[in-house]
Amino acid sequence: MSPVAQVRAAELIATRRAGAYHHVTFVAPGIAESARPGQFVAVAVGGPTSANLLRRAFSIHKVTPSGTYGGTVDLVISAKGAGTQWLTALRAHDTTDIVGPLGRPFPLPAEAAPCVLVGGGYGSAPLFWLAAALKERGCQAHLVLGAATESRLFGVVDARRAGDSVHVTTDDGTAGTKGTVAAVLPAVFRETGAVVAYACGPMGMLRSVTEISAAHGAVAQVAVEEAMACGVGVCMTCVIPVTGNDGLTRMVRSCAEGPVFRGDRIRWDAFDGGRCTVPEDAVGAQAMRSH
Amino acid sequence: MSPVAQVRAAELIATRRAGAYHHVTFVAPGIAESARPGQFVAVAVGGPTSANLLRRAFSIHKVTPSGTYGGTVDLVISAKGAGTQWLTALRAHDTTDIVGPLGRPFPLPAEAAPCVLVGGGYGSAPLFWLAAALKERGCQAHLVLGAATESRLFGVVDARRAGDSVHVTTDDGTAGTKGTVAAVLPAVFRETGAVVAYACGPMGMLRSVTEISAAHGAVAQVAVEEAMACGVGVCMTCVIPVTGNDGLTRMVRSCAEGPVFRGDRIRWDAFDGGRCTVPEDAVGAQAMRSH
Amino acid sequence: MALDLSTSLGPVTLPNPVMTASGCAANGKELARFFDVDRLGAFVTKTVMAQPRSGRGTPRMAETPSGMLNSIGLQGPGIAAFCAGDLPMLKDLGARVLVSIAGGTSTEFADVAAHLRESAAFDCVVGVEVNISCPNVANRGQVFACDPLSSAKVVALVREQLPRDTPVIAKLSPDVTDIVSIAQSCVKAGATGLTMINTLLGVVIDTETLRPALYAVTGGLSGPAIRPVAVRAVWQVAAAMREGRLPTVPIIGVGGVRTGRDALELVAAGAAAVQVGTATFNDPTAPVRVLEELAALVAGKGFTRFTDVVGVAHDRT
Amino acid sequence: MALDLSTSLGPVTLPNPVMTASGCAANGKELARFFDVDRLGAFVTKTVMAQPRSGRGTPRMAETPSGMLNSIGLQGPGIAAFCAGDLPMLKDLGARVLVSIAGGTSTEFADVAAHLRESAAFDCVVGVEVNISCPNVANRGQVFACDPLSSAKVVALVREQLPRDTPVIAKLSPDVTDIVSIAQSCVKAGATGLTMINTLLGVVIDTETLRPALYAVTGGLSGPAIRPVAVRAVWQVAAAMREGRLPTVPIIGVGGVRTGRDALELVAAGAAAVQVGTATFNDPTAPVRVLEELAALVAGKGFTRFTDVVGVAHDRT
């Protein structure tokens, strides 16, 4: 397995609002150096008296492997529940424990190829860094950013710099095209001839990107967001049904085998209303029936 | 029962080291106005994600009923476990929830009389305020401050201002007389003719003050420190055996009926090594034997 | 649209479903400094037994992660003093009182109930909570609630002593292999409702002294830490009622409720009312705050009657 | 003076008393990125059954105050793949392996044990932990550990399959009325040790959707929240051993250990070894950190042998 670091007292050196989100920077040497786009970190929340035992997972927005402070890691956080509220209330010089980089990064094409990068809400956070990596390899990076409303878009300004083209959609039409990313994606595929799609965002969006990619003969690489208890592969809470090269479906850990999967390998049929059923044909599903 | 306020977001406006302790000031209108020396506050710890559910009790060091910020309350905190560590790490503008004033204050003599005020460690925190109240009534206030070592004395400088006389003792002799307060108390009683002793500090000290007071014909009013779960009289965890006017011993709540008790009413014989046994003759002790 | 918060304890209807928990609110005047106790659906009193009790030695408590351990030992004035002092005082405060009673023998339970019935202030009593999580002298100190037969006997004897229209609510212990079977025997014996759960048996060791932290060695674990166990107990018994394995009676949920959201968990799992215990030590206004938060949450989800939310999660699995 | 940390699991002596907990450490390579797994007294593997298992649908977890609820459903490769892949890999890492096994019937338990014994890597096995907190197909899905007879049968059958000098350790559930009686029947049936405790049964309701938060509805509660229950279970069984109510065998304590101080609670209550479970999710180095902290604490109190602290609180009540 790939190397991973634990920074027990990662210092927050910057925190600022970015629309509905908080963009935070932690000093995290050891993580910054080896991370690649698509990987994530697992962050402890609540400090020494915390009742929230589980780490929170965040995609790495960007890394600065060295600099004034040593390596830093940037995250984009949506304040939702107890843990993210605590994190977004941290002030400069506060510290927390960060483990990373975790999971498998977005696989980069072996050869230069046009790519489309789709981000939903804070799901766009890792895409600008990915776009840079793609462009280094001579790939085109066409960005599509979608969100419910303008304030929940992240990085539209960065996108203009990072992308070969940028499309924006909002469900309520407050910015860009009104609708979901599905409203613009077919046209983007047609115009760019993209052969790979990268996506990060809610499950429904990932499924739709996978389907539209397939319809345009492209491969979708999607980063899923499953509830994780450990983030490091030891608890088996974060599984999703994925079909392997052997054609068999297994419940695999999205923290260790993912979070990036080939979209066409994910058993989307198993997901419904925030739950995922084990497909009947999955390896070991039979044994669950007796007990 | 006496009025009590809950300040849900009491703001910390000052925190500074004082020897081994932290001296903190909170804005707590409603508490500051009605508090009297000997009363305490119950402070929530750990913030919204806290695993530490129980409030921590602290004697009120002083109050400023009004001022730039509205009423403020000062506490002197020894960082010991999770809660006091959290409290002493707070910075200006941080807030927590404070309930008070709680408990019964030190009863003041009806007439002017010489008094001796004995504080052990941070137990001296409420005494300067008490001394001022006594002096307002024309009483003399002779202070005796004891601690294990110099850094664990609190308020020696204030004492010189507040007290008609001041004696200091340390177990290791790093300041004042070497020994416990018992080493100087008999002389203080003899020299001052004190008829009332007030004491706040560890149980062993309170017992010894009670005994020495009795030997000099004085009444001891002692503020006990029992582990409290609620501080407001509803949980029954903070009880100690106290003999009433009727001569019967009852297990009474030190948060509601105390923390100040007449020393000669406390059943010191029941305490041993941090535990307290219910005296066999206590009201209701009989019923405990069958089940 | 206005939310109808009323809920039924069988023979009695309460204006709202939030109560104090026995032993976590004393007997009224302490909390009356923080809020009007008549705002609560009911006020549950500290368990009272026949005789005055001193309770146990100290330490009686230890803080634990998101909870606490206590061993008060049912300190109290005894039923006579309770009827003469505490109950009339609660009546004066306008409280609807759910009186918690216990005994070391089933006869003691009955005696306490009989004394209570004769109290001049009995008209403020909206029910009797039978705390069977109390050591049974006859059974080597094992608590009544651990055994279906002992539980049934206590409930039946208490039932006999009380008017027909007084709810008799058995309070169950989670420390059993099969809580549904205990619930079944209590209801069969005449319990018109069930309160779940009492504390879990626990031990804390003081790692400084390497001695048990509590004088009494063992104590009861309470607080948010145990909430999933309380929700599970309510869930299991409510499910058994829906399956017809025992008659449907109102369930009062208790265990780890600190917010309206926590209360809603118990309600959705099947509780017709909710008690707030340890959280009161964290926030003396917790019972009324939970009531307000619960009402806002339920209304926010578009319900117009609180009772429509009771057990709703069973229909959504 | 140097501290002797070694501890005995009956036939086997371990260099130190700290282990991973089953299901909280996978099977070695994940944690090997954070520390050398041979530093632990033993590495406890995820419970393995006869066949490969997919585990349950998701969500499989819900965070709770100072703990979590899980319903993994014993996902795993099955004993054949375990012996071919996981066990040799752990052996390569130098781990002393305590293999956790389970079955839906007592025969399945025996089959898994038999297969394990034949494994080429069996020499790295320092014992077998029998996870009887597993649903019994024959008994309406009630877990084996809820019934003394079912527990005894499983232990006896597993015992038969394994060499005499392989410790057979029964892992008990806290969700029983009388854990001492379950411990008694396990030891009588041949268990050479006991692990306490497995998770507590719990339910969490998602208050957004008003549905159970877990796909499987019920789950196991773990983490610091349950520590007082674990310490109590260890305390009660150790006390019963001291009273001669069952033979003295080593107890492995587990439940809510996050720090060396927490581990010391279990040890002082009677545990000869300690497992670190859920805390590993909070800090992947937790097992070795706990070992270091425990060693420092014990040494700091002037002990020279770890075993002198085991159960010491019973002598200090």
Ligand SMILES: Cc1cc2nc3c(=O)[nH]c(=O)nc-3n(C[C@H](O)[C@H](O)[C@H](O)COP(=O)(O)OP(=O)(O)OC[C@H]3O[C@@H](n4cnc5c(N)ncnc54)[C@H](O)[C@@H]3O)c2cc1C
């Ligand atoms: C690989 C990955 C990358 C992510 N990247 C980002 C990011 O860049 N920015 C961002 O704002 N969020 C991101 N998330 C989601 C983020 O982890 C959750 O929003 C966060 O854990 C919620 O914590 P909370 O304390 O606010 O909520 P709570 O409701 O208190 O969380 C309770 C528990 O559920 C888990 N949980 C709840 N919601 C989610 C969720 N959506 N995904 C995973 N676990 C959840 C928490 O980790 C925690 O254990 C990512 C999740 C994953 C798995």
Ligand SMILES: Cc1cc2nc3c(=O)[nH]c(=O)nc-3n(C[C@H](O)[C@H](O)[C@H](O)COP(=O)(O)OP(=O)(O)OC[C@H]3O[C@@H](n4cnc5c(N)ncnc54)[C@H](O)[C@@H]3O)c2cc1C
């Ligand atoms: C009336 C009263 C006045 C006090 N005044 C002061 C003061 O002015 N300055 C000061 O530093 N301390 C004072 N204390 C002691 C202070 O309450 C404890 O030191 C503090 O609660 C310990 O909390 P912790 O989080 O550090 O320790 P932890 O060990 O984490 O506490 C665990 C639990 O035990 C309780 N507890 C532990 N030690 C004590 C103790 N000594 N007394 C009461 N409860 C305890 C805590 O309240 C908490 O519920 C006073 C206590 C009482 C009862």
Ligand SMILES: Cc1cc2nc3c(=O)[nH]c(=O)nc-3n(C[C@H](O)[C@H](O)[C@H](O)COP(=O)(O)O)c2cc1C
């Ligand atoms: C200090 C304390 C005292 C208690 N005393 C009683 C009691 O006298 N009778 C009773 O039935 N339950 C008693 N309980 C249990 C509570 O009523 C409640 O069932 C339990 O604490 C779980 O709820 P909670 O987590 O909200 O506290 C007591 C609990 C605590 C914490």
Ligand SMILES: Cc1cc2nc3c(=O)[nH]c(=O)nc-3n(C[C@H](O)[C@H](O)[C@H](O)COP(=O)(O)O)c2cc1C
């Ligand atoms: C995610 C998870 C999976 C678990 N899987 C198993 C298992 O397969 N077998 C088992 O015996 N116990 C299992 N347990 C229980 C733990 O081994 C342990 O007994 C329990 O969690 C209490 O310890 P803790 O509080 O340190 O986690 C699991 C616990 C968790 C949290």
Ligand code: FES
């Ligand atoms: S989050 Fe624990 S295995 Fe993936």
Ligand code: FES
């Ligand atoms: S601390 Fe609760 S009654 Fe005194």
